[in-house]
Amino acid sequence: MEQVITEFSKYLIALFASFYTYExxxxxxxxxxxxxxxxxxxxxxxxFLVHVSCFLPIYVKTGRVEYIFFFIFQQIxxxxxxxxxxxxxxxxxxxxINNMCFLTSVGFMILTRxxxxxxxxxxxxxxxxxxxxxxxxxxxxxxxxxxxxxxxxGGVGIAALGAVFFLGAVxxxxxxxxxxxxxxxxxxxxxxxxxSCFIASLLCRSRSFWNVALSAVAAGxxxxxxxxxxxxxxxxxxxxAYVVMxxxxxxxxxxxxxxxxxxxxxxxxxxxxxxxxxxxxxAWLDPWxxxxxxxxxxxxxxxxxxCGGLFGLGLCQGSPSSIPFVTTDFIFSAIAEELGxxxxxxxxxxxxxCFIMFMQIAIAIKDEFYRLTxxxxxxxxxxxxxxxIGGGVKFIPLTGVTLPFISYGGSSMLSxxxxxxxxxxxxxxxxxxxxxxxxxxxxxxxxxxxxxTKKRPKAET
Amino acid sequence: xxxxxxxxxxxxxxxxxxTVYAMTHEEELMNNSYNNRQQILSExxxxxxxxxxxxxxxxxTTEDDSGREIRVYPYGKLFSHAVGYADKGRxxxxxxxxxxxxxxxxxxxxxLKETGRQEKNPGDNIYTTFDVGLQEAADRALGVYKGTIxxxxxxxxxxxxxxxxxxxxPNRIGEEWDTILADEESGTLLNRAxxxxxxxxxxxxxxxxxxxxxxxxxxxxxxxxxCSGSLREGEDVINCYHGTSHGSVxxxxxxxxxxxxxxxxxxxxxxxxxxxxxxxxxLFNRELPLDLAYNQSKLxxxxxxxxxxxxxxxxxxxxxxxxxxxxxMITAAIANDGVLMKPYTIQRVESAEGAAVKTFSSESCGELxxxxxxxxxxxxxxxxxxxxxxxxxxxxxxxAAGKTGSAEYxxxxxxxxxxFTGFAPAEDPQLVVTVIIEGAGxxxxxxxxxxxxxxxxxxxQDTGEIPQ
Numbered sequence: 001m002e003q004v005i006t007e008f009s010k011y012l013i014a015l016f017a018s019f020y021t022y023e024x025x026x027x028x029x030x031x032x033x034x035x036x037x038x039x040x041x042x043x044x045x046x047x048f049l050v051h052v053s054c055f056l057p058i059y060v061k062t063g064r065v066e067y068i069f070f071f072i073f074q075q076i077x078x079x080x081x082x083x084x085x086x087x088x089x090x091x092x093x094x095x096x097i098n099n100m101c102f103l104t105s106v107g108f109m110i111l112t113r114x115x116x117x118x119x120x121x122x123x124x125x126x127x128x129x130x131x132x133x134x135x136x137x138x139x140x141x142x143x144x145x146x147x148x149x150x151x152x153x154g155g156v157g158i159a160a161l162g163a164v165f166f167l168g169a170v171x172x173x174x175x176x177x178x179x180x181x182x183x184x185x186x187x188x189x190x191x192x193x194x195x196s197c198f199i200a201s202l203l204c205r206s207r208s209f210w211n212v213a214l215s216a217v218a219a220g221x222x223x224x225x226x227x228x229x230x231x232x233x234x235x236x237x238x239x240x241a242y243v244v245m246x247x248x249x250x251x252x253x254x255x256x257x258x259x260x261x262x263x264x265x266x267x268x269x270x271x272x273x274x275x276x277x278x279x280x281x282x283a284w285l286d287p288w289x290x291x292x293x294x295x296x297x298x299x300x301x302x303x304x305x306x307c308g309g310l311f312g313l314g315l316c317q318g319s320p321s322s323i324p325f326v327t328t329d330f331i332f333s334a335i336a337e338e339l340g341x342x343x344x345x346x347x348x349x350x351x352x353x354c355f356i357m358f359m360q361i362a363i364a365i366k367d368e369f370y371r372l373t374x375x376x377x378x379x380x381x382x383x384x385x386x387x388x389i390g391g392g393v394k395f396i397p398l399t400g401v402t403l404p405f406i407s408y409g410g411s412s413m414l415s416x417x418x419x420x421x422x423x424x425x426x427x428x429x430x431x432x433x434x435x436x437x438x439x440x441x442x443x444x445x446x447x448x449x450x451x452x453t454k455k456r457p458k459a460e461t
Numbered sequence: 462x463x464x465x466x467x468x469x470x471x472x473x474x475x476x477x478x479x480t481v482y483a484m485t486h487e488e489e490l491m492n493n494s495y496n497n498r499q500q501i502l503s504e505x506x507x508x509x510x511x512x513x514x515x516x517x518x519x520x521x522t523t524e525d526d527s528g529r530e531i532r533v534y535p536y537g538k539l540f541s542h543a544v545g546y547a548d549k550g551r552x553x554x555x556x557x558x559x560x561x562x563x564x565x566x567x568x569x570x571x572x573l574k575e576t577g578r579q580e581k582n583p584g585d586n587i588y589t590t591f592d593v594g595l596q597e598a599a600d601r602a603l604g605v606y607k608g609t610i611x612x613x614x615x616x617x618x619x620x621x622x623x624x625x626x627x628x629x630x631p632n633r634i635g636e637e638w639d640t641i642l643a644d645e646e647s648g649t650l651l652n653r654a655x656x657x658x659x660x661x662x663x664x665x666x667x668x669x670x671x672x673x674x675x676x677x678x679x680x681x682x683x684x685x686x687x688c689s690g691s692l693r694e695g696e697d698v699i700n701c702y703h704g705t706s707h708g709s710v711x712x713x714x715x716x717x718x719x720x721x722x723x724x725x726x727x728x729x730x731x732x733x734x735x736x737x738x739x740x741x742x743x744l745f746n747r748e749l750p751l752d753l754a755y756n757q758s759k760l761x762x763x764x765x766x767x768x769x770x771x772x773x774x775x776x777x778x779x780x781x782x783x784x785x786x787x788x789x790m791i792t793a794a795i796a797n798d799g800v801l802m803k804p805y806t807i808q809r810v811e812s813a814e815g816a817a818v819k820t821f822s823s824e825s826c827g828e829l830x831x832x833x834x835x836x837x838x839x840x841x842x843x844x845x846x847x848x849x850x851x852x853x854x855x856x857x858x859x860x861a862a863g864k865t866g867s868a869e870y871x872x873x874x875x876x877x878x879x880x881f882t883g884f885a886p887a888e889d890p891q892l893v894v895t896v897i898i899e900g901a902g903x904x905x906x907x908x909x910x911x912x913x914x915x916x917x918x919x920x921x922q923d924t925g926e927i928p929q
Contacts, residue, residue, distance in 0.1 A: 003572070007569055007572065008569075244464055247464070248464060291495055299493075299495060300495070302482075302486070302490060303490050303491075303493065303495070303496040303498060305479070305482070305483050306482070306483055306486045306487050306489075306490030306491065307487060307490060307491055307496070307498050308483070309483075309484075309487065310484075313501075317501070318498065318501070319497055319498050319500075319501055322497055336479075336483065341479075341480055341483050341484070344479070345476055345479075345480065348472060348475075348476055352469060352472055355465070355468065355469075356465055356469070359462070359464065359465040363462070375464065379464070379468070382468055382472075383468075386468075386471065386472065386475065389475065389479070390475050393475070393478065393479040393482060393483075394482070395475050395478050395479065
């Protein structure tokens with residue numbers, strides 16, 4: 001019986017995940033949330049089916065009763081998030097919420113399989129984060145002058161990154177975190193959000209050369225602090241987000257070009273100066289010749305990726321624990337091994353659909369500050385995914401960043417959920433201020449959802 | 462919008478890379494010894510069987526009286542190197558085809574039936590190119606000697622027989638392992654056919670003759686040399702076998718009589734760069750198109766090689782080292798109009814229920830030499846059998862072609878490995894046989910009759926003639 005469930009579940013997971021992913025893109029055929037409503041309902045169903053077909057093989061393999069309760073709690077938390085969000089913010093973008101829940105539930109499942117204790121901790125953090133995140137859109141809407149806090153964003157950012165550099169604890173050769181009241185915090189995860197606000201508020205003032213130059217110096221300070229702390233992945237993410245924001249703000253290709261040239265020069269320079277950069281590039285170019293040492297992580301990751309095939313070995317059937325840092329940096333490889341290539345591709349597409357939605361939101365927002373912030377956050381989010389998946393499959397050198405919503409790690413989970421909430425807030429606020437078509441869309445969205453939840457929204461006036 | 466398109470494009474490229482990598486590197490990744498997933502599969506699936514080309518079992522997994530899984534090799538020592546072993550590490554086909562053997566391709570439904578009975582799934586089966594009758598003939602022909610015989614079809618690249626001695630009983634590899642390892646002298650675990658590096662001796666004259674023809678494409682037929690049985694260059698002296706004086710010889714006769722002094726004198730005059738190119742075209746110092754574990758043949762021609770060294774190089778002595786399989790591949794190319802077919806041993810992989818999982822077919826590795834060059838060399842090799850050192854293969858129901866060699870080794874004069882490489886029938890080659898018998902003496906006296914028994918077994922099997 002155990003084998004029957006394991007064997008069939010992996011095909012079902014891939015099947016349901018493909019349906020779910022299809023709906024993620026079907027959304028874009030319609031303009032208003034009201035028209036998309038039936039799609040979202042189908043997504044709930046597929047989300048649930050994926051979740052159940054992941055849970056069953058883990059349960060039959062371990063046979064532990066607490067797993068059932070854990071699964072039920074996950075279900076409650078997920079649907080509570082969806083329902084509460086819908087009640088409080090009826091006009092919020094539901095694709096983003098669904099994807100957030102889908103990805104988080106996949107994360108819970110793969111973490112449960114890798115380490116039950118970590119999964120439970122992750123769950124607690126996720127619930128806590130969601131509660132905080134429920135308040136964020138309201139906060140974003142209440143405060144009208146977010147764009148005036150420019151130097152507070154920048155000052156806090158540089159101070160926090162500086163604190164990590166001077167006081168931070170060293171983990172695996174990089175300074176990433178310090179302890180705050182006994183909790184290890186990784187500030188670069190949160191400063192990402194402030195950084196986008198900072199650069200957006202700077203750039204929305206003026207497009208003059210001197211203003212862009214000023215922003216370059218300020219962004220450079222962030223990036224250099226990260227490089228000095230050896231947090232290369234974050235440094236790259238900040239850098240790319242900055243370059244894209246400048247390009248979107250000014251529309252000038254020459255800044256894009258200057259950014260790429262400057263970035264290449266900086267990359268070359270850090271390759272020459274830092275041995276740890278050379279080691280990573282070496283391990284990327286030919287991991288097989290250093291399979292015992294520098295290439296160990298990436299080759300173990302490739303073994304996992306290579307042996308899953310289209311449908312994977314099935315949950316609890318592979319050997320992902322042989323990959324170092326599998327719950328954080330290499331969790332995608334564990335997914336590819338046990339859930340297969342098809343599911344992994346679906347997962348990437350779900351991530352992408354969020355990004356496309358963010359960019360659509362950005363296009364619809366007329367307010368320059370809000371628009372740029374959404375662009376910055378969207379790129380930050382997507383580029384991080386590119387770094388972690390690309391690194392794990394040896395498409396690019398390893399940088400050691402987490403996979404949003406799935407990797408184990410409190411800072412990563414909280415900051416990503418907050419980031420999504422900020423974008424929702426900007427979507428709600430930015431949309432209300434402008435364009436009449438936006439307003440009607442909102443109203444239909446409200447009416448529709450209001451009918452179902454039997455509750456009038458409060459924040460929309 | 463542009464930003465969205467750029468990032469989505471970047472992701473699509475990455476997804477493509479990921480998919481292609483994961484789909485195409487599975488076998489290579491799975492066989493890596495750092496990958497502990499082999500263990501998982503072998504716990505889920507019962508190791509598949511290995512069959513000869515006619516379906517006879519060469520290796521299978523069964524259970525002993527206590528219900529423990531054991532690997533059984535019905536032919537014992539006969540296929541020790543060809544099929545190998547899967548205990549105490551893996552070798553031979555057991556290593557090469559491990560990826561298939563530990564995998565089960567039976568349909569999900571059947572797997573569920575098996576697992577319902579708490580049994581392992583049956584692993585996939587391998588059908589090889591090996592011919593049991595020919596392998597037995599080769600094994601008998603080599604007898605108690607150390608050495609190796611490799612037989613392949615030059616038109617397809619199928620390896621039909623591969624014997625290497627000393628051999629061992631793979632059924633008892635576990636028990637005998639320590640004894641075998643303790644005996645460092647014999648190199649029992651070495652598959653001499655593909656891993657043994659030997660001085661090629663006079664068989665190398667195939668290469669030297671080809672080089673001479675390439676340097677003198679229009680005039681090679683006018684080559685003349687007067688052999689007095691010995692040639693001195695500074696301190697180096699080259700003697701013909703047993704000091705025989707061959708008199709006036711042309712290229713064909715030099716080849717047929719295996720005249721050392723004639724080839725040595727050619728070697729001294731070679732253009733070193735061209736010689737190096739010829740060696741390169743014949744896959745010396747290079748990777749061979751071969752999936753078996755093998756060693757590379759070595760002969761580097763250096764710009765400052767002395768004339769004495771060039772004499773040694775030309776007759777396959779000195780620092781030249783070659784594997785028997787490499788010589789068989791060059792011979793096969795000559796027999797196949799210059800085109801080398803990639804040697805292979807796995808014909809197809811089937812699931813336990815007989816469904817095809819993967820089929821391997823003949824694969825050309827391109828021309829090692831032109832059709833004309835191959836025809837000239839084939840003619841010379843025919844002459845070896847008709848009038849030269851290979852005469853023990855003449856006057857049979859089929860016509861053969863080949864080249865003998867008596868490769869001196871070690872410090873003592875007169876100790877030599879007996880070589881023969883050739884094909885038959887000469888006019889329509891069906892079989893290439895390469896033989897080396899360690900320390901036996903001259904190729905013509907020892908290796909040629911050995912090769913003949915293998916040819917006989919293969920070419921006379923239809924007529925029912927019993928080979929003597």
